[in-house]
Amino acid sequence: MSTLLAYTPFLDPLPLHDWWWWTIIPMAFGVSVAYKAVRLADLRDFWRQALVMTVQIVGTLIGLAAGAFVLIELIATRLG
Amino acid sequence: MPPQTDTQREVFSPLAGLLAVLLPGLGYLAHGERQRALLVGGGILGLIFFGVLVGGINVVDRANDGWWFLLQGANGPIAFLLDYLHRGVFPTPGAGHFSSTPAATPSLAKVNEVGTLSVALAGLLNAIAILDCLFHPVRDRREERAP
Numbered sequence: 001m002s003t004l005l006a007y008t009p010f011l012d013p014l015p016l017h018d019w020w021w022w023t024i025i026p027m028a029f030g031v032s033v034a035y036k037a038v039r040l041a042d043l044r045d046f047w048r049q050a051l052v053m054t055v056q057i058v059g060t061l062i063g064l065a066a067g068a069f070v071l072i073e074l075i076a077t078r079l080g
Numbered sequence: 081m082p083p084q085t086d087t088q089r090e091v092f093s094p095l096a097g098l099l100a101v102l103l104p105g106l107g108y109l110a111h112g113e114r115q116r117a118l119l120v121g122g123g124i125l126g127l128i129f130f131g132v133l134v135g136g137i138n139v140v141d142r143a144n145d146g147w148w149f150l151l152q153g154a155n156g157p158i159a160f161l162l163d164y165l166h167r168g169v170f171p172t173p174g175a176g177h178f179s180s181t182p183a184a185t186p187s188l189a190k191v192n193e194v195g196t197l198s199v200a201l202a203g204l205l206n207a208i209a210i211l212d213c214l215f216h217p218v219r220d221r222r223e224e225r226a227p
Binding site: 027032036037038 | 116130132208
């Protein structure tokens with residue numbers, strides 16, 4: 001509680017050490033919004049395109065993490 | 081995005097490029113694209129806001145994280161302002177900190193990495209936006225309406 005009261009936004013970091021991986025979603029969304037806003041010629045379909053790109057980024061990272069887990073925890077341990 | 085055709089040409093606009101350097105998204109206003117300016121500016125400034133909120137102001141540090149600042153600096157004056165605020169106004173506690181202003185708590189590990197990465201990604205995206213404003217495609221409206 002005392003830690004929470006002493007918290008000053010932007011001067012103190014958020015206590016997200018156990019939850020840091022959730023930050024990938026807003027980061028992917030921000031990247032998608034800025035990139036699609038530059039890239040799309042027609043902005044009528046903008047929000048759907050930005051959401052699709054967000055899902056693609058997050059999905060790819062989950063896939064890479066799953067692949068690394070299988071390689072390191074399952075395959076490499078059996079070979080070793 | 082529709083494929084680029086031979087009829088699509090680009091205009092060189094130094095004013096729009098300069099405005100894009102000054103503030104993310106501002107260059108598109110010079111091209112008369114208000115909605116695009118808001119979306120680009122919102123996305124890039126949102127990433128900066130998020131990065132500093134998560135990692136604290138010390139995620140922008142020209143002296144100690146020089147390589148990261150190469151990317152973060154592409155955000156323009158806002159990155160240099162954050163660096164100045166971090167080092168000059170709200171320094172992290174340590175030797176030489178006798179200021180009456182509150183000190184910034186240094187972030188560590190993943191929280192620092194997330195904040196640093198978020199501001200660096202914003203810089204990379206702003207670099208794309210600056211180039212797009214400098215060499216802006218002029219699209220033929222009649223061609224867009226064609227089936």
